[in-house]
Amino acid sequence: MAVAHGLCSGMGGMRTTGDLVCRMQFAKNMKIDAAKKYVADKLEIDPFQLTEENFIRDIRDKEGLGVVTGQPNSPKGLPAKMNIEKVLGITISNCEHYRNQLKK
C-alpha cells in the first residue's frame, strides 16, 4: 500500500521535496499548490522541478537539507532540520527544544 502510493502519487519525501512541502502544509495550513509554490520560491526553482530527484538532490546536498542516501558529511536528522528552518523561514519545535537543551 505504502509502496504503491509512493510510486503512483507521492511527492517523494526526502528523495525530492515532499517533506518540505508537507511541512508547509502542517506549519501554515497550505493547500498542495500553495505549499509547492512556497517551497519552490524558497529554493528559487520552478514548482515542476520539486519532484525531479537528481536536480533536487543537489540542492538538498548543497543546502544541507538531508538526502536519502548514505552521503558522509551530509546532514540528516536534527542538523538537516535546522537547515530546513532557515531555508523555509520557519521554526521547528523540536529544533527549538534541542537548542534550549544546550548549556550556555
Add this chain to the structure above:
Amino acid sequence: MTGFEAHEEALKKAIVGCKVPEIKKAVDEAHAAGMPATDIINTMGAAMSDVGVMFERGKLFLPHVLSAAAGMKSAMDILGPELEKNKVQDAKQASVVMGTVEGDVHDIGKSICSTMLQCAGFEVHDLGRDVPSQNFIDEVKGGCTYLGMSALMTTTMAVMKDVIEMLKNDNLRDSVTVMVGGAPVTQAYCDKIGADLYGESASETTEKAKAIRG
C-alpha cells in the same frame, strides 16, 4: 389497493418520525379503522428498515432508532390481543446470539447490529466482545437459531471459521443461521468459511436475517 393506504402512509411517517406518541396514535387510528393487526405490524416493520438505513446514512441517530423501536413495542402491546387471537407468530421467537469473536475487543458495529436486530423483533442475546467461542455454542444449544459474529481485525476474523467447525462437531450447524460481519469481512469470506449470511452494514444484516426468518 388495500383501502388502508392513508393509514399505511401515516404509520410509515410516524415510525420514521421516531416519536412514540405519534406512533401510538397512528396505530390506534389504523386499528380503529379496521386495518388488520398483521398489516399494521408489517407496515411498521418495513418503515423500521428505512429507519435503519437512515441511521447508517447519518440522517437519524441511535436515540431516534430506539424511540421508533419503543413505538413498535407499544404497538405490539396495543395489537397483542388481536395477534394472539389470530395466532400470529410473534417474531420474538427468533432469538439471536451476537458477539465479537475472542481476541477482538471492537464492539461498536456489533452493538449497533444487535440494536437493529432487536428493533426488527428478534430476541437478542448480546455476549459483548472478546467472546470465548464455546459461549456461542452454548447459546445455540440453549435455543438461539441465529448466531452473529463480528470481527474488526484480519487476525481475528479467522475465529469465525473455528466457531463454525465447533458447530459442525456438535451437530448444531444445521440448526442455526450463521451471520458474519465487521470491517475486514466480505461476502467472499462468508462463502469461504461456510457462513450463511454476510451483512455489509447493520441494516443489511437485519434485512437478510428478516428475509430468512420470513
Add this chain to the structure above:
Amino acid sequence: MEDYITRMGDGRRVRMTKEQIMSDIVAGMADGADAAQVPELSQDEMERIYEIVCDKSKITSIEPGREVCLSKDAGAIKFNQDNGGSGNAIPCMGRLEGLLVYERSLTFDSMELAWMDYSIKPVKAVINCETSNYEQMAMLTTLPLVMGAMPNMGLYYAPDGPYANPTDLMREFKIEESMAASEAAAEHLTRDIGYVCQEIDKVGCEGFNFDTVASAGDAEFVATLKGMENYRKSNPNAYIECGMSAETVLGIHGGMEYDGKVVAGMYPHEQVKLCEKAGVNIFGSVVNTNTSKSFAWNAARSAVITKECVKVANIPVHANMGMGVGGIPMCELPPTDITGRAAKILIEIANIDGI
C-alpha cells in the same frame, strides 16, 4: 463487446463492459451525492473516472507535477506487528528503523511515532517513555514527525472503562442514561488528550495525529475536537492532523454539539469545518468502500464526497486511502492496480492535497 479487467470492493478481479463501468460510475456518484447531500459530478468528470478505471496498464499513476503529500497513520508499527490491519509481523524491526525506512526508502512526507497499543488511553499510561523515545528519534529523522494515536472512546466504556456502554443501555431503552454515559466518557477522553498533549509538548514534539476519530460515534468526535482545540490553545505552533474513522459521524448520542452544531450525521465537508475551528492543520477525510460494489462505483462515490470536502476546506485534506476506504478495496492485500487508480481519481477529480 470489449470488456475491462477491474475489481470489486472486496478486491476480487472481475470483467466489466464499458456500459457496466459507466453505469456503476453514475450510480456510485449519485449514491454518494445523495448520502452526503453534495453537488453531483459533471459528465466530463465521470468520463475521466471511466478513462482511469479502464486504463489497461497494471500501474496507473498521476502526471508529473500533480503529486501530493503522503502522511501516515499508525506510524511504523505495522512492520513489526500485525494489529489486524495487514501488518507485516517482522519481529526484529524496531520503531526507529521503521520510521527511517518510511522516510528514506518508502518516500513518505511525514510520519508519526505510534505506540503498539494505539489509543490515547494506553498511550497516556506510557507517555513518559514515549516522550523520551520521541525526543531521541526526532534527532535522527528529517521529515515532519508527530506522535499519534486513536481517541478510541470505546476503551472508556465497560468492561474496559468506568462508564456503562451506551449502546447496551440503548437496547434497554435507557436513552437518557446512555446519553449521560457518552457525555461522561467524552469529558474523560478530552482530559486524557489534554494530558498527553501537555506531556509531548515538554519534549518539543512537533504535533499529534488524531487517527480513526469518531469510531465510537458523535461523542468521541466532540471529545476529540475539544481536545484538539485545547491543544491548539496551549501550543499555537503544533502540527495537528485529524483523520476520521468513517464517512459519517454515527449518532450514538445524537445531541452532541461542537461550535453550536450537532455533529451526528456530518459528512466530510461538514466535519472539516469543525476541525478547522478546532485548530487542525491537516484533515483526513474518509469515504467507506462498499465490498459488494465495483471499484468504479466506489471510486465515483469517493470522488463526489471528497471533492466537496476539499472545495470547502481552508486546510489541506489528506484522503484516507488504505484498505476499505477512498475507493480502495476492503481486503488484506489491497491490489496495486487499484491503489494507483483510486489515488489518481481523487487527485484529479477531488483535488486532494495528500493521502
